[in-house]
Amino acid sequence: MIEAVGLTKSYGDKTAVQDLTFRVRPGKVTGFLGPNGAGKSTTMRMILGLDEPSGGSVTVAGHPYRKLPNPPRTVGALLDAGAKHGGRSARNHLLSLAQLAGIPASRVDEVLDLVGLTSVAGKRSGGFSLGMGQRLGIAAALLGDPRVLLFDEPVNGLDPEGIRWVRDLMKRLAAEGRTVFVSSHLMSEMALTADHLIVIGRGRLMADMPVQDFIVQNSTSFARVRVADVGQRDALTSLLTGAGAQVFPEEAGTLKVVGLELPQISDIAFEAGVRLWELSPHHASLEEAYMRMTQGAVDFRAGGAQQPGTGPAPAFGTGAPPGPPVPPDHGQPQQQPYGAQPPSFVQPQENAR
Numbered sequence: 001m002i003e004a005v006g007l008t009k010s011y012g013d014k015t016a017v018q019d020l021t022f023r024v025r026p027g028k029v030t031g032f033l034g035p036n037g038a039g040k041s042t043t044m045r046m047i048l049g050l051d052e053p054s055g056g057s058v059t060v061a062g063h064p065y066r067k068l069p070n071p072p073r074t075v076g077a078l079l080d081a082g083a084k085h086g087g088r089s090a091r092n093h094l095l096s097l098a099q100l101a102g103i104p105a106s107r108v109d110e111v112l113d114l115v116g117l118t119s120v121a122g123k124r125s126g127g128f129s130l131g132m133g134q135r136l137g138i139a140a141a142l143l144g145d146p147r148v149l150l151f152d153e154p155v156n157g158l159d160p161e162g163i164r165w166v167r168d169l170m171k172r173l174a175a176e177g178r179t180v181f182v183s184s185h186l187m188s189e190m191a192l193t194a195d196h197l198i199v200i201g202r203g204r205l206m207a208d209m210p211v212q213d214f215i216v217q218n219s220t221s222f223a224r225v226r227v228a229d230v231g232q233r234d235a236l237t238s239l240l241t242g243a244g245a246q247v248f249p250e251e252a253g254t255l256k257v258v259g260l261e262l263p264q265i266s267d268i269a270f271e272a273g274v275r276l277w278e279l280s281p282h283h284a285s286l287e288e289a290y291m292r293m294t295q296g297a298v299d300f301r302a303g304g305a306q307q308p309g310t311g312p313a314p315a316f317g318t319g320a321p322p323g324p325p326v327p328p329d330h331g332q333p334q335q336q337p338y339g340a341q342p343p344s345f346v347q348p349q350e351n352a353r
């Protein structure tokens with residue numbers, strides 16, 4: 001179990017993580033979701049004792065990481081698959097980590113086998129593909145056979161086969177009763193992998209619930225309505241709104257209607273003498289719900305087309321409201337802005353077996 005209480009981290013006047021309280025339970029894959037810059041890596045680093053909280057606390061198996069009696073047996077982590085000595089073979093890389101942690105060398109071959117790297121164990125890891133590098137990072141995380149595992153964006157850059165492999169592995173580890181905490185900015189991936197979701201945006205908790213509940217609460221059904229006479233659109237909007245619907249005009253001239261069944265919309269239009277050219281059912285995807293929930297909580301957006309908090313209000317739906325408008329923050333680097341490379345294995349300098 002991982003438990004955060006009021007966890008906060010500030011860098012100068014920048015608050016990366018704010019008052020996060022959550023529990024990550026064993027026997028489940030818990031997805032840690034948030035857009036770029038939401039504070040996922042910072043949170044993971046605090047869990048692993050690599051960053052000191054500015055406020056609050058976080059414990060793993062009841063202890064702050066640095067006070068764990070036997071860290072590598074308790075927690076394994078993949079933070080950055082690139083953090084390895086490329087000149088070393090995969091086996092030697094793992095052997096050196098095992099030695100530092102007091103883990104028997106025989107475990108190295110076990111984990112190489114587990115991640116499917118046995119046939120390339122003697123090859124320089126510097127020549128590995130992205131997928132092989134991820135597997136090696138995962139092998140390092142598994143070395144101590146820990147009960148708690150953290151993976152930061154483990155499927156980044158992987159091909160579909162690699163993604164599937166990681167997904168199956170996470171599920172298997174959770175089925176063995178381990179605590180599996182995996183970060184991602186992809187809702188679609190987490191919907192397939194995770195049992196439980198913790199969603200953050202701009203460092204704040206936005207959702208903490210089972211995936212199924214998130215789906216039920218956030219996948220919104222709506223109707224798309226096209227009126228024959230554009231001049232009647234506003235009148236129909238008022239009638240539908242009066243009947244309890246939320247109505248949003250769309251760019252194509254259609255109306256998006258939330259909260260009324262299709263026959264109700266049809267009847268209201270019929271009684272008002274409004275001729276419809278389209279009345280169709282639609283379902284917002286989970287990805288859309290997540291985007292809507294975290295809208296305004298995004299530090300970095302591809303193409304720079306939209307600044308944080310300045311996007312359109314949520315078009316419809318039931319997600320949490322977007323955060324308040326926030327000034328752009330393009331001065332910050334996107335990933336691992338700390339200078340030092342985090343280890344792919346949380347080093348047990350003390351108390352190693």
Ligand SMILES: Nc1ncnc2c1ncn2[C@@H]1O[C@H](COP(=O)(O)OP(=O)(O)OP(=O)(O)O)[C@@H](O)[C@H]1O
Nearest residue numbers: 011016035036037038039040041042332334337338
């Ligand atoms: N050492 C630092 N100094 C200043 N600001 C930092 C530092 N580390 C992180 N930040 C800022 O804190 C915020 C959270 O960053 P973090 O890397 O934890 O987010 P993330 O959710 O992991 O994002 P990504 O998905 O892009 O990795 C960002 O605005 C980032 O710029």
